[in-house]
Amino acid sequence: MEGTAVRGRLTWQTATVSQLIDETPTVRTIDLQVPDWAGHQAGQHLDIRLTGDDGYRAERSYSIASAPGEPLAITVERLEDGEVSPYLTEDLRQGDQFELRGPIGLYFVWDPARDTGPLLLLAGGSGVVPLRAILRYRERTGSATAVRLLYSARSLPDVIYREELDHYNHDPGVEVSYTLTRQQPPGWTGRAGRVNAAMLADIAWPASQNPLAFVCGPTSFVEAVANALVGLGYPPVRVKTERFGATGAPGGP
Amino acid sequence: MDALDGNAIGGLLQEVFGTDMTIAVGTCAFCGRTGPVAETVVYLRAPGTVVRCRTCGNVLMVVAEVHGRKCVDLQGLAALQAS
Numbered sequence: 001m002e003g004t005a006v007r008g009r010l011t012w013q014t015a016t017v018s019q020l021i022d023e024t025p026t027v028r029t030i031d032l033q034v035p036d037w038a039g040h041q042a043g044q045h046l047d048i049r050l051t052g053d054d055g056y057r058a059e060r061s062y063s064i065a066s067a068p069g070e071p072l073a074i075t076v077e078r079l080e081d082g083e084v085s086p087y088l089t090e091d092l093r094q095g096d097q098f099e100l101r102g103p104i105g106l107y108f109v110w111d112p113a114r115d116t117g118p119l120l121l122l123a124g125g126s127g128v129v130p131l132r133a134i135l136r137y138r139e140r141t142g143s144a145t146a147v148r149l150l151y152s153a154r155s156l157p158d159v160i161y162r163e164e165l166d167h168y169n170h171d172p173g174v175e176v177s178y179t180l181t182r183q184q185p186p187g188w189t190g191r192a193g194r195v196n197a198a199m200l201a202d203i204a205w206p207a208s209q210n211p212l213a214f215v216c217g218p219t220s221f222v223e224a225v226a227n228a229l230v231g232l233g234y235p236p237v238r239v240k241t242e243r244f245g246a247t248g249a250p251g252g253p
Numbered sequence: 254m255d256a257l258d259g260n261a262i263g264g265l266l267q268e269v270f271g272t273d274m275t276i277a278v279g280t281c282a283f284c285g286r287t288g289p290v291a292e293t294v295v296y297l298r299a300p301g302t303v304v305r306c307r308t309c310g311n312v313l314m315v316v317a318e319v320h321g322r323k324c325v326d327l328q329g330l331a332a333l334q335a336s
Binding site (some may be wrong): 009010045046047061101102104105106107108218219220222240241242243244245 | 255256257258259260261263264267268271273275276289290291292336
């Protein structure tokens with residue numbers, strides 16, 4: 001029922017696609033209009049429900065790509081064997097509608113009014129999406145929090161939000177670096193290969209600075225990175241994790 | 254499929270409990286591990302949703318849908334404290 005959403009209770013709402021932005025050949029950002037959207041925090045996600053003509057329903061979770069205060073947006077990666085993501089990335093048009101509920105989750109959230117210490121953001125593939133919301137929110141709020149982002153992608157063309165992320169190089173408070181796991185362009189002087197303990201030791205804030213880490217990506221990426229950070233002396237409570245499964249969005253293909 | 258974590262059932266648990274449960278703190282009835290639900294090991298299609306302890310693998314929660322109703326088994330939890 002529109003207009004009767006009780007805080008805390010989740011209700012399915014109708015979202016209308018207001019804009020589609022192709023980020024990479026397989027990744028698309030979907031701007032959404034939701035009349036009763038209650039607002040969200042940086043790092044939260046939402047559930048999408050699609051209902052077929054035959055009544056068959058599929059639900060998936062997607063991280064919110066926009067900062068609090070910005071129009072709602074999600075960024076979706078197409079999974080070849082996916083049931084929902086091919087529709088969202090290929091068939092969806094401006095003006096189309098579907099059901100969603102949210103915002104969801106208070107665990108994987110950065111709140112500058114509450115959280116202290118420099119930020120360490122670690123992204124594997126489309127795990128960069130909620131971290132992008134955190135970066136944008138930091139900028140919107142004028143926060144002086146120092147941030148380092150290490151983003152693991154297969155190749156440079158697979159980097160989502162590349163132009164936007166590169167723009168942060170003008171901000172002395174933000175350091176963005178990539179590690180390319182499968183293919184590096186000729187003359188690439190950045191990092192290569194999967195994130196490992198040595199790479200993290202090089203890039204991570206020392207544990208003595210009381211850093212707060214957000215790790216988001218495929219399950220194997222998150223496990224490896226979170227364990228390495230604890231090995232570097234990060235208390236487990238300062239390492240926030242969100243696992244996307246082997247591929248794509250939380251909830252699997 | 255890969256195991257996810259408790260973030261993936263944030264919506265499902267909020268539907269059942271009426272509040273965010275990713276930051277709720279659970280205690281494993283088997284090994285005593287205490288931590289936020291977000292950090293549990295979650296299998297979405299088990300069938301039903303199965304939530305396991307990240308330390309010992311004990312089944313903490315099972316959520317199944319029967320005739321449109323969500324049935325929640327919390328037998329594996331010694332405690333579950335929402336904020």
